[in-house]
Amino acid sequence: MKFQAVDISKTETAATIIFRALRKAIIEGELKDGTPLRQDDIAKAFKTSRYPVREAIARLEQQGLVTVQRYKGAVVATLSMQDAAEIFDLRAKLEADIIRAAVPQMTAEVLQTAEAHLDAFLRCRDPMRWGRINRDFHATLYSVSGLPYHVEIVEASMDRIDRYLRAQLVMSDGMSRTDQEHRAILQACQEGDADRAATLTAQHILGAKASLEQQLRSDPA
Template sequence: MKLHAIDISKSESAATIIFRALQKAIITGELSDGTPLRQDEIAKAFRTSRFPVREAIARLEQQGLVTSQRYKGAVVATLSMQDASEIFDLRAKLEADIVRAAVANMTQEITDQAHAHLDAFAACNDPMQWGPLNRQFHGTLYGVSGLPYHVEVVEGAMDRIDRYLRAQLIMSDGMARSDQEHRAILRACEARDAEQAARLTADHILAAKTSLEEQLRAQIP
């Protein structure tokens, strides 16, 4: 199992450390769909007992990153096309509302930060960094929306699909298109056109949904 394990035998937050390590490994694709999460093996890797491992896995199940299967126990969840479609539809609605609310509160500092994230995204050749850079861009805009619960729900949805989005960008050569769509959203924000920013955000997410669905279908024998 590919995990960046550390000795946490004396840590008071073992469950949280294990949770974050497993979460990262799943999101980045180091732990692929269907990989069993064996509690004894994980506990040994982190030099701790099974109790914090069990708690960490329970938290991952709450996020939808892990599911329990008969005879296999906890495994990394597989995302179906139906699941992916629902997640993207939810994101399109929520993120359009979030950016619409955020536009009035955007300062020059916020838009400058967003530009910097876009430049880093466009210049990045490391696929493992595409997801974090994408989220930094959107997060910078959404952070002034005044809708923290909406943003929290979106973050959870992104956790579910990050590894698929990265694969989609690689397989479909979607970086250039994504960069263009991001910059169009930012221009609308700078122009204080909240409705245009909302529409472009929804279109951006739904275009990614269509591309991902095409990639998932192509993998079906």
């Protein structure tokens, strides 16, 4: 199994550290769908007991990143296209509302930071970083929305589909299209057009959904 292990034998936050490490590995695709999470192996890697490992896995299960199967134990959750489609549709509705509320509150600093993320996204040649930069761009714009619970739901939804989005970008060579859509959203924000920013955000998310569906039909693997 691929994840970054550290010696946490003397720390009181073992479960949290294991949770974050496994969560990162799942979201970034280092732990593939269906990969068993063997408690003994994880405990050995982190130099700790099985108790914090069980707690970390339970937290991952609550977030939908892990499922517990009879006879197999905990495995990395597999997301069906039907489930993914529902998440995309929910995001399109929520994020349109979030950015509509955020635009009137955006400062020059927020807009400059968002643009810096776009520049980093376009320069980046490491697929493992694309998902994080993409999320940083949207999160920057949403940070002034005043809708923290909406944003929290979006973040949890992104955790479920982040690895699929990264795969979709790689398989469909979607970097250029994504950059154009992001910059159109940013321009609407810079011009203070909240409704257009909301419309473009929803279209951007639903377009990613359609691209992923098409890619999975042509290459189910």
